[in-house]
Amino acid sequence: MTNKETVICRCEDITMREIQETVERFQCSSREVKLRTRAGMGSCGGRTCRGMVDKLVEQLGGPPISNEIALSYRPPVRPVSFGVLGGEEK
Amino acid sequence: MESFDVIVIGAGVIGSSVAYHLVKKGLDVALIEKGGIAAGTSSRCDAVALICDKKPGIDTEIGYASIQLFKQLAQELSVDFEFSSRGSLYVCETERELEIAQGYVADQVRDGYDMRMVDPHELLDIEPYLAPDLAGGIWTEADSSMNPYKLCYAFVEEGKKLGLKVFDYHAVSEIQRDVQGKIERVVTDRGTFKTRKIVNCAGVWSPKIAGMVGIEIPIVPRKGIVLITEKTSKQITRQKVHEFGYMLSKFEDIHFKRNVSELVEKHNVAFTIEPTDAHNFLVGGHRAFKGFDIRSEIDVMQAIAERALRFLPVLRDLNCIRAYAGVRPWVPDHLPIVSEVEEVPGFFIASGHEGDGISMSPITGKMVAQLITGEPTDFNIDKLNFSRYKKSNAV
Ligand SMILES: Cc1cc2nc3c(=O)[nH]c(=O)nc-3n(C[C@H](O)[C@H](O)[C@H](O)COP(=O)(O)OP(=O)(O)OC[C@H]3O[C@@H](n4cnc5c(N)ncnc54)[C@H](O)[C@@H]3O)c2cc1C
Numbered sequence: 001m002t003n004k005e006t007v008i009c010r011c012e013d014i015t016m017r018e019i020q021e022t023v024e025r026f027q028c029s030s031r032e033v034k035l036r037t038r039a040g041m042g043s044c045g046g047r048t049c050r051g052m053v054d055k056l057v058e059q060l061g062g063p064p065i066s067n068e069i070a071l072s073y074r075p076p077v078r079p080v081s082f083g084v085l086g087g088e089e090k
Numbered sequence: 091m092e093s094f095d096v097i098v099i100g101a102g103v104i105g106s107s108v109a110y111h112l113v114k115k116g117l118d119v120a121l122i123e124k125g126g127i128a129a130g131t132s133s134r135c136d137a138v139a140l141i142c143d144k145k146p147g148i149d150t151e152i153g154y155a156s157i158q159l160f161k162q163l164a165q166e167l168s169v170d171f172e173f174s175s176r177g178s179l180y181v182c183e184t185e186r187e188l189e190i191a192q193g194y195v196a197d198q199v200r201d202g203y204d205m206r207m208v209d210p211h212e213l214l215d216i217e218p219y220l221a222p223d224l225a226g227g228i229w230t231e232a233d234s235s236m237n238p239y240k241l242c243y244a245f246v247e248e249g250k251k252l253g254l255k256v257f258d259y260h261a262v263s264e265i266q267r268d269v270q271g272k273i274e275r276v277v278t279d280r281g282t283f284k285t286r287k288i289v290n291c292a293g294v295w296s297p298k299i300a301g302m303v304g305i306e307i308p309i310v311p312r313k314g315i316v317l318i319t320e321k322t323s324k325q326i327t328r329q330k331v332h333e334f335g336y337m338l339s340k341f342e343d344i345h346f347k348r349n350v351s352e353l354v355e356k357h358n359v360a361f362t363i364e365p366t367d368a369h370n371f372l373v374g375g376h377r378a379f380k381g382f383d384i385r386s387e388i389d390v391m392q393a394i395a396e397r398a399l400r401f402l403p404v405l406r407d408l409n410c411i412r413a414y415a416g417v418r419p420w421v422p423d424h425l426p427i428v429s430e431v432e433e434v435p436g437f438f439i440a441s442g443h444e445g446d447g448i449s450m451s452p453i454t455g456k457m458v459a460q461l462i463t464g465e466p467t468d469f470n471i472d473k474l475n476f477s478r479y480k481k482s483n484a485v
């Protein structure tokens with residue numbers, strides 16, 4: 001990939017350039033890239049971009065991915081309304 | 091072998107602040123962290139610095155002093171940690187709660203804090219989306235919020251400018267002492283470091299670090315699950331709003347019965363909501379002793395959503411996009427441990443802040459630096475001394 005303006009995280013609108021700059025500046029893990037840029041923190045929960053962020057960090061020489069620092073999955077699998085979750089609507 | 095005046099173990103909000111305040115005193119400091127910065131509880135929490143959730147007395151005094159320090163830090167640190175003082179709102183569901191709240195406010199006002207009762211009318215002026223049948227509330231002017239992991243980054247980056255050495259992805263596995271029992275070396279999986287002083291800031295893991303010098307710390311992980319809403323342009327709330335019943339989930343000695351479902355009761359859920367700068371809202375709150383398990387349990391998520399709808403029916407159509415959980419470093423008497431350990435010269439503890447670690451990080455860091463350089467501390471912190479646990483064991 002060469003186009004730095006390619007959007008990697010579509011939910012939060014984070015480009016390749018932002019991710020690259022963050023890794024280069026802070027030599028950080030995917031998790032830190034996520035916390036610093038919000039890539040993967042949007043409504044899909046990183047399901048679209050997680051793999052790409054992990055790969056980018058690896059290529060750019062961040063800490064090697066271990067179980068502890070690879071991006072994790074968090075529930076719910078899909079967004080669910082508070083009404084449904086709170087038992088008001090079935 | 092590299093040598094340091096002080097080694098700080100754990101780069102959560104407490105260790106980051108302690109390390110920053112120590113390098114500011116001109117000391118040679120290493121911050122050793124087994125994961126990345128903010129790998130532990132400090133990136134799995136809410137984001138407020140409150141006085142309204144503290145007990146009257148030293149708890150509130152320290153909380154208030156910390157908020158004042160945050161205002162300075164927001165100027166001093168070059169990384170923006172999204173600090174803002176917006177105040178906070180407690181809501182009371184029943185007359186009974188309101189009565190207890192009045193007693194609490196009277197105590198805090200007597201001590202000089204800006205807190206006041208709010209009637210149901212004003213409640214809706216402040217937060218128009220609140221359920222219309224609430225009994226009243228408390229407004230606390232000083233209460234503030236920030237981004238907790240950015241705060242960690244801010245302390246660390248400013249610290250580095252002053253010479254702080256950070257060893258992330260280094261797990262401490264052993265602490266070696268000399269023949270007199272004084273601290274000598276810290277051993278990690280990636281190297282050994284020399285030092286005469288250690289500050290144990292490992293949060294819920296600090297008992298493990300203390301075990302390396304034969305000390306027992308009564309810190310226990312207390313879990314909390316948080317739900318995140320989708321981004322919304324609706325101003326669901328303008329600042330932190332939580333139910334007064336939260337006090338009951340936090341402190342064992344505050345008793346009143348809420349009219350809640352079995353599910354909410356069973357999971358010790360008390361409603362809280364906070365806006366974030368990213369336009370999502372964080373919805374909680376929950377407290378449970380479940381060891382180190384940080385999975386998001388679906389039944390707890392349901393209980394949190396159910397309780398939130400009671401206070402903010404507007405959430406009904408809003409999506410929950412994610413849940414996460416963290417573990418608070420809980421101590422039996424709800425006061426952190428900030429002290430040197432008598433039996434192990436050079437071994438300091440700054441941990442056990444339970445649900446107030448973010449809020450109390452600046453004052454904790456400042457006072458640990460004062461302890462280590464032998465200056466008088468801003469507060470009389472006898473009550474935060476580790477020796478209190480020995481006494482209670484002896485009785
Ligand atoms: C759901 C929830 C909501 C909360 N909301 C708030 C709030 O609104 N306001 C507030 O003030 N507080 C809040 N808290 C509490 C707050 O998050 C904690 O008090 C605080 O984060 C504790 O910080 P710490 O630095 O002590 O621990 P941590 O952040 O856990 O840091 C300890 C560090 O030590 C490291 N470590 C462990 N073992 C080792 C080892 N062997 N070697 C090296 N490093 C090691 C860990 O990796 C970790 O990074 C909340 C907590 C939860 C769970």
